[in-house]
Amino acid sequence: MTAQPPPQDPNQTVSTQVRALSQRVKDLLTVMRKQQDVLRTRGLKLPSEAMSNLKQLKDRTDKLQQDIGGMQIELTQLRALADTTALIASTLDVDEVLNQVMDTVVRLTGAERGYIVLKNKETGEMEFRVARGMAQEQLDQSEFIVSRTIVNRVTETAKPVLTDNASADPRFQEQKSIVGFALRSILAVPLTSRDDVIGVVYCDNRILAGVFREHEMNLLTAFADQAAVAIENARLFADARSQLNEATSIRDLMNDIFSSVASGILTINTDSTVTTLNTAAEQILGIPQAQILGHRLLDVIPGDTAELERAIEAVASTDTQKPLEMQPQLADLGQRDWKLTVSPLHDERDGHVEGIVIVLDDLTDIKAQQAQLEQVRNFVPMGNIENIKSEQLSNMKVEVREITSLFCDVRGFTSFSENLEPEDLMRVINRYLSLASDAINLYEGIVDKYMGDAVTGLFNTQLNPQEDHAVRCVRAAMSMVFDLKAQHEVMPEDQRLFYGTGIHTGPAVLGNIGGGGREEFSAMGEAMEISKVLQENAGPGEVVISVKTYEYVQDMFECEEIVPEKTKDYEIPLAYRVVRRKKGTMTGPLMLDPELMALFEDNDG
Helix, strand or coil: CCCCCCCCCHHHHHHHHHHHHHHHHHHHHHHHHHHHHHHHHCCCCCCHHHHHHHHHHHHHHHHHHHHHHHHHHHHHHHHHHHHHHHHHHCCCCHHHHHHHHHHHHHHHHCCCEEEEEEECCCCCCEEEEEEEECCCCECCHHHCCCCHHHHHHHHHHCCCEEECCHHHCHHHCCCHHHHCCCCCEEEEEEEEECCEEEEEEEEEECCCCCCCCHHHHHHHHHHHHHHHHHHHHHHHHHHHHHHHHHHHHHHHHHHHHHHHCCCEEEEECCCCEEEEECHHHHHHHCCCHHHCCCCEHHHHCCCCCHHHHHHHHHHHHHCCCEEEEECCEECCCEECCEEEEEEEEECCCCCCEEEEEEEEEECHHHHHHHHHHHHHCCCCCHHHHCCCCHHHHHCCCCEEEEEEEEEEEEECHHHHHCCCCHHHHHHHHHHHHHHHHHHHHHCCCEEEEEECCEEEEEECCCCCCCCCHHHHHHHHHHHHHHHHHHHHCCCCHHHCCEEEEEEEEEEEEEEEEEECCEEEEEEECHHHHHHHHHHHCCCCCEEEECHHHHHHHCCCEEEEEECCCCCCCCCCCCEEEEEEECCCCCCCCCCCCHHHHHHHHHCCC
16 A cells, blocks of 8 residues: 655645746746847847736746745744643643743744743732743843843833834933843833733844844734733642642641640530541540541430530530530440530631530549549658659659668557557557657658558658658657657556667668559568668667668767667678767758757757
């Protein structure tokens, strides 16, 4: 099968035929002239009209060929204009549109250089945006002068400016940027959108005059009208995209804030249907979000919701906030303690209540910690309570540290108790244990345990860190001795008992112990064991301390050496019995009345 030749451009065919016709006319005219010369030698001549008509035909074919050439150039420009306009309309990127516009301007006009200035929407000033050279290379503003005169003229009049020799144009004789740089041909047209000049397209030629004619001006003006629409659309799209990005950022920020709030937040409409909720609400309710959104809140929350329903109705009708508490029983979490704050949700346009916002806080753990903290008040001195956070108790880490331990036992209580009724027995022993506890608390120690007729105190634990823990502990023991003497003055003689106290400074393991839902802070180790052994070596009214404790307190207390008789499994070759406080050493945060201090320093017990 023979391949078909490609279809020919009709315009090219006409141009070829006219060119061929013109050539044949020229050839015929040449032949006729030669024939005329031959006939003249023979005394003959051609008709005068023949040569004249032939010359006219030649002139007409030449003119036709020239017109067709111009039309072809114009047609090529129009095609390029249509193609480029469609291409410009296909993109919404401002910079890409400007670059395409500038490339088209240089191609359509044959300009040496060109640039575009656009009006700044905020300042109204014309700003340089993009420039091109003849080879469509990117130019910088510094490579040529931006003629403010021509730009301003086009902006103010909204009409194009055309000059075929700017250096000689009387309109620009006083403009240094034009005369000084010997600019020849200049063409500038406005970029107009909705009757507003949004920019100017400028092109020039520094070498040739007459490069731009009215045809180029009209062509560029038509193109600029289309280009202005494309540029404005791209700028509007860029603004819309920027606003969308800003709105998206704000939305994401609000979502992050909404999700990060520790309290549960739910919104319901007038039908009590849940419309939004955050992650905290989902966790507190213990229900997946999909089972909450779009459902009635009163159907989602388990248990009795009558009070919540009344609160919602009251808030909707009175437009006021209402707090309430609930104790629902959740399937996986057990009974919970909730605090709810029900508030109206207003329409921002007319202020009417269009829904309800519920802030939900789960106070179960907090209340449990507070209850635990209340229990701690029984054995932690009041001065330390405010420094202890409730979560510290539930998350108390096991720690090995040096402490000073006090072990105090009521001497003779076993035989004494045999002759008392139970009620009287408890009343008496509580007086002794309370006195001991008060002395420990006075010096900011912790009452660790009550064991029958004995009590233990701890100094320098995680709950009451102290640099002078050994001194505080011995002070507490001596206060017990002194206070007991004062107590004896108002007690029946047959109820007067004495303390035997042992004190040791050493390492201990401290932390929460227990299980089955019950834990308590306690200590184990050398400090506890040795203080108990030293207590067994103390007589009624005596305070016996270890060598380690003595090293800490020897400058404040007068002590005498003793050899412990009861040591169990420990090697305790030496201990000290505290005799009295040395005079002049009553310093520190806890001061006694001067008269009491004198008695205390003179006390032999």
